[in-house]
Structures are given as structure tokens and as C-alpha cells.
Amino acid sequence: MGISANVGFSQKAFADFLKLNFPLLSDFPDLKAIQAYGVLNAERKLAQRSYFIVDKQGVVRYKKILGRGEPLVPNDTLLAELKKIN
């Protein structure tokens, strides 16, 4: 799932445009989840681009917070992290 500070209307447009097959959740206006995961860009009131893998017990097993301009984590890397858990 993807979480952002955008409103649901905007997220739906984004999901429709990209034909995404996973849910997008809106953390607007409270930004509670974004703060709880420590990825709030307070100045812009946005989530920093970040990845978390949470296992079945609810334990965070992988975390990557991208800096400004830092490239996205390749899918292969994320899949390798998932395999480590399984």
C-alpha cells in the first residue's frame, strides 16, 4: 500500500492515471501515520519518499528513507528484502 499526505480525490486520480493495482491511503489532514513512521517533511507537509516492509507480526523488517534527489529503490532490491523474510 502507498500512503501520502494527498487528499483521496488526488490519490484516486493518481491511481487511475497509472492503473495501480494496490491501495493508496490518504493521511490528510492529520499526517499521523507519516509522523509515526518518522517521514514527515514538516516544511512542505508531505511524506518523504520512503519504503517500509512490515512482516506478519507487524515488525518493520526493512526501512529506507530517500534523501532529496536520491534514486528510487529498484524492485529487485525490494524483492530480495522480501525473500529474506520468507
Added chain:
Amino acid sequence: MHIVSRGWLLVLLAALLPGSGPLYAQATRNPSIDYKAVPKLEEMKDRPAAPDFTLSNPDGKKLSLKDYRGKLVFLNFWATWCEFCREEMPAMERLYREFKNQGFEVLAVNVKDKRSDALAFVKKLKLTYPIMVDPEGEIGLLYGAFGMPTTYLIDEKGMVLARLWGPADWYSPGARNLIKALLEKKQ
């Protein structure tokens, strides 16, 4: 299933007969809404509420979407650097002129553009519908204008009827019939 099909056939025949009573009158008063008459126009069946926003026009006057409640709103996102936007805007102007006195409004949000470029373009094409400027692209992002042009049709209560990513011939017979039908339905 067979009985249902036969029932539909009977209704259709009655509606087609000239002067055949209430069904005919109803069919002419409430023409069907055909969103597919405009290629790639997608009906938003869940009718989400269009988020309100306030932007300035090129003269600095503040305009809000909610100011246009009660009207059928054609909300278009465009930029002068977008070739397809430039191509479709004259047809939008013609559509606006045809229906503006019947409760139809065109709002054109200029996204991530130089104000001077936008003004020059509006002047050159003699556009008469309201222009709003969104220099940072925040409202464009809110409405998912990832590619431009992007257009929304919004009903008189502020609910989204349809959305189109990409250009269209907005003065085609299909587009004009659609707007006409939506305006007649509104009344």
C-alpha cells in the same frame, strides 16, 4: 431474461412512435447522456465531490470553484507549452460561447506557466472564459493533471461527472450534444 428483453423492446417502440403520449414527451425532454460521444471521456460513476480551490485570474482577482455552484462547469487544466492544449482551446471557446447563457461555465486553470505567456496566449486567441493561474501546479496536482490537457465536467452541485486526460474536439457534434443534454437534465 427473455421476458425482460421483450419488455425493453416494447418500451423502445412506444418511445419511437411520433406523438405516442407520455413516453415520447419524456424522451425528448430528457435526452440520454452519452459520455462516449467524446472519445476517451470517462464517466465518474461514483460522482466524487470536486475539491474546492481558490486561484487568481491574470488580473489578480480571486476565483473559487465553489463560486460556480449551480452551473455545469467544464474545468480544464492547460499550459502554453502544451501543444495539445493550444489546439483544443479554440473549440472550447466556441463551446463556451454557445452555452454560456444556459448555465455552462468554462474554467481554464493555467498550470506551471509564465503569467506573461499565458496572458499573451489568451489575448491572441481572444478567449473569453475565466482563466485561473496555478504557477506552482498545486491545483493541477490535486486534480491529477499529470499530463495536459486534463478536463473535468462538474455538475451544478459540485460533483464530478466525467474526466478526460488528453485533448478532445470540444466543438464536435458529440461534445455539443453532451453539453446540451447535461444542461437540459440540470433544468
